[in-house]
Amino acid sequence: MADNFIGIDLGGTNIKIGCLSADMKLLWKTSIPTNAQMGPAAVIDRMVDAIEEAAGNKNTSLETIKAVGIGSPGPAKYAEGILIRCTNLPKFTNVPITKMLKEKLRLPVVLDNDANAACFGEFVAGAGKNVKNMVFFTLGTGIGGGIISDGRLLRGSGGNAAELGHIIVQANGRLCNCGQRGCAEAYASASATARRATEAIEAGEQSSLKEVLEEKGEITSKDVYEHLGKGDKLAKKITDETAEVLAVLCVNMLHCTEPERFVFAGGMIAAGEMLLDRIRYYFKQHIWKIKSEDNIEICFATLGEDAGIIGAAAMAGELKTKS
Amino acid sequence: MADNFIGIDLGGTNIKIGCLSADMKLLWKTSIPTNAQMGPAAVIDRMVDAIEEAAGNKNTSLETIKAVGIGSPGPAKYAEGILIRCTNLPKFTNVPITKMLKEKLRLPVVLDNDANAACFGEFVAGAGKNVKNMVFFTLGTGIGGGIISDGRLLRGSGGNAAELGHIIVQANGRLCNCGQRGCAEAYASASATARRATEAIEAGEQSSLKEVLEEKGEITSKDVYEHLGKGDKLAKKITDETAEVLAVLCVNMLHCTEPERFVFAGGMIAAGEMLLDRIRYYFKQHIWKIKSEDNIEICFATLGEDAGIIGAAAMAGELKTKS
Numbered sequence: 233m234a235d236n237f238i239g240i241d242l243g244g245t246n247i248k249i250g251c252l253s254a255d256m257k258l259l260w261k262t263s264i265p266t267n268a269q270m271g272p273a274a275v276i277d278r279m280v281d282a283i284e285e286a287a288g289n290k291n292t293s294l295e296t297i298k299a300v301g302i303g304s305p306g307p308a309k310y311a312e313g314i315l316i317r318c319t320n321l322p323k324f325t326n327v328p329i330t331k332m333l334k335e336k337l338r339l340p341v342v343l344d345n346d347a348n349a350a351c352f353g354e355f356v357a358g359a360g361k362n363v364k365n366m367v368f369f370t371l372g373t374g375i376g377g378g379i380i381s382d383g384r385l386l387r388g389s390g391g392n393a394a395e396l397g398h399i400i401v402q403a404n405g406r407l408c409n410c411g412q413r414g415c416a417e418a419y420a421s422a423s424a425t426a427r428r429a430t431e432a433i434e435a436g437e438q439s440s441l442k443e444v445l446e447e448k449g450e451i452t453s454k455d456v457y458e459h460l461g462k463g464d465k466l467a468k469k470i471t472d473e474t475a476e477v478l479a480v481l482c483v484n485m486l487h488c489t490e491p492e493r494f495v496f497a498g499g500m501i502a503a504g505e506m507l508l509d510r511i512r513y514y515f516k517q518h519i520w521k522i523k524s525e526d527n528i529e530i531c532f533a534t535l536g537e538d539a540g541i542i543g544a545a546a547m548a549g550e551l552k553t554k555s
Numbered sequence: 556m557a558d559n560f561i562g563i564d565l566g567g568t569n570i571k572i573g574c575l576s577a578d579m580k581l582l583w584k585t586s587i588p589t590n591a592q593m594g595p596a597a598v599i600d601r602m603v604d605a606i607e608e609a610a611g612n613k614n615t616s617l618e619t620i621k622a623v624g625i626g627s628p629g630p631a632k633y634a635e636g637i638l639i640r641c642t643n644l645p646k647f648t649n650v651p652i653t654k655m656l657k658e659k660l661r662l663p664v665v666l667d668n669d670a671n672a673a674c675f676g677e678f679v680a681g682a683g684k685n686v687k688n689m690v691f692f693t694l695g696t697g698i699g700g701g702i703i704s705d706g707r708l709l710r711g712s713g714g715n716a717a718e719l720g721h722i723i724v725q726a727n728g729r730l731c732n733c734g735q736r737g738c739a740e741a742y743a744s745a746s747a748t749a750r751r752a753t754e755a756i757e758a759g760e761q762s763s764l765k766e767v768l769e770e771k772g773e774i775t776s777k778d779v780y781e782h783l784g785k786g787d788k789l790a791k792k793i794t795d796e797t798a799e800v801l802a803v804l805c806v807n808m809l810h811c812t813e814p815e816r817f818v819f820a821g822g823m824i825a826a827g828e829m830l831l832d833r834i835r836y837y838f839k840q841h842i843w844k845i846k847s848e849d850n851i852e853i854c855f856a857t858l859g860e861d862a863g864i865i866g867a868a869a870m871a872g873e874l875k876t877k878s
Contacts, residue, residue, distance in 0.1 A: 365712040381709050384705075392846070398806075403841075412844075476726070477726070483721075484722045484723055484807065487716075490710075490712050520731075520734045520735045521733065
């Protein structure tokens with residue numbers, strides 16, 4: 233009987249659960265609403281029920297499951313398995329989630345942050361499959377990240393490595409939600425991209441996005457990319473600014489951990505090849521000239537929403553190997 | 556008979572050689588002029604002679620030496636042990652230095668870049684002795700770096716990780732020698748610090764450094780720190796700008812690999828505690844507010860010029876363990 237591993241992606245709205253075989257095949261996946269307001273104990277009970285039900289339905293006997301991995305939003309004490317506090321999970325304060333799950337499931341449980349889990353998923357089964365060094369960015373409300381160096385996920389001294397959205401690319405620049413100035417996230421996250429478009433229109437720039445703002449009262453990054461596709465000049469300028477900051481972020485990470493590949497994930501990659509092409513263009517503009525970096529690949533993630541569960545399960549697989 | 560390891564720091568002017576015991580004690584060290592113009596074969600012969608002579612004089616029998624490590628300026632193919640080209644070592648083009656040394660000494664030989672060697676030296680025997688995650692900067696003509704993550708030196712996909720001076724802190728900012736704009740090195744290396752002082756005086760700023768410029772025709776970073784000590788206002792401003800860029804570099808590296816400690820080395824640390832205090836001050840100013848980073852230490856290297864030979868020898872020690 234082959235070993236299988238459960239991966240859990242704990243989000244504010246939904247909990248996604250997947251079962252991964254030892255050879256990295258996703259055997260099944262399921263999803264339940266998080267209902268965080270019910271409190272941690274009830275949420276964890278429902279999580280266990282969902283695992284048992286899905287395993288039964290899919291004919292993967294519970295005995296084949298050897299370990300469980302969870303990807304969650306931070307901050308957390310990952311090594312100790314304790315969620316400190318999550319903006320999107322009210323009532324989840326100082327929750328010893330690995331201990332609680334372990335008691336219910338009687339299996340080893342490992343906790344890591346959601347961006348690391350997604351990064352590891354892409355590394356073992358997606359866009360990073362055939363490289364040993366990769367840097368991963370998720371472009372959403374913020375910019376999350378993950379670093380694979382020589383085949384290992386970098387966790388840092390306290391499990392908070394790869395907060396790549398908070399790398400400063402413009403010292404004393406735009407204020408970021410984190411309190412720093414000039415973070416990449418303050419310019420190039422989905423939210424920041426939308427905000428720059430709004431600011432430009434409010435400052436009087438002409439754009440087909442103006443109607444969107446007037447009708448809906450707000451602009452999203454999706455609007456920006458839709459109007460980019462239709463040839464709007466402001467949408468082009470805003471996208472270029474986003475791409476340039478992301479390219480500088482790639483330059484910086486190249487000089488840190490020297491990956492062979494940069495992988496972009498998250499809602500904003502729906503912008504498609506136009507965004508990727510502009511990131512590649514600006515990377516060439518900004519990268520040093522003393523050594524050719526033409527072999528560096530910049531691409532999109534390939535696992536979509538499954539990256540988190542696959543990565544968390546793969547981490548559980550590593551845990552099993554170690555224990 | 557205990558095992559010993561040789562560390563070589565190959566510089567443009569001098570070749571430093573040291574012998575390290577397995578418990579990280581520097582048993583002896585020596586130095587010879589490089590005389591790079593004699594060509595690689597002759598230089599390597601002299602290197603071997605110097606090792607044999609020193610070992611004889613210091614009563615460390617050659618049989619106790621189990622491996623040799625070399626730290627050299629790049630670029631090189633480190634894994635293959637080939638020096639591609641070194642600005643400071645004319646005639647050293649595509650030199651298979653590890654193979655050549657191996658044939659003469661009949662010992663395993665490992666090659667890495669000089670900043671990595673110094674970083675590893677500080678990690679095993681100096682300022683990073685009791686941490687597992689550290690980031691190291693050398694402040695000289697340029698800014699070099701090294702990253703220790705979870706006790707391992709990060710080498711990257713091609714041995715060129717941790718080129719930390721070329722992290723962009725001001726997108727589209729000051730032109731760097733590497734062809735990028737806004738690199739930390741373009742503002743905060745020893746040379747860049749001196750250059751900013753010169754520019755300020757030429758732009759008409761008042762300073763006791765003006766006399767130095769008129770007398771010597773140039774200003775060095777050492778002059779800047781001497782006049783800082785004497786209370787010169789421009790020297791204070793220039794030092795503050797250097798410290799601020801170095802602090803932003805620390806912020807960025809904290810968000811990459813989350814070290815517990817930042818270690819500064821190189822000629823410019825002669826500036827002393829005043830420089831360190833200002834880096835710490837600006838780090839507090841620039842770091843995010845969502846999580847306390849009060850435990851992060853920012854300090855100077857402690858091994859001085861021995862870091863390179865100790866680190867290269869310690870790398871040789873690791874090689875021996877593996878082979």
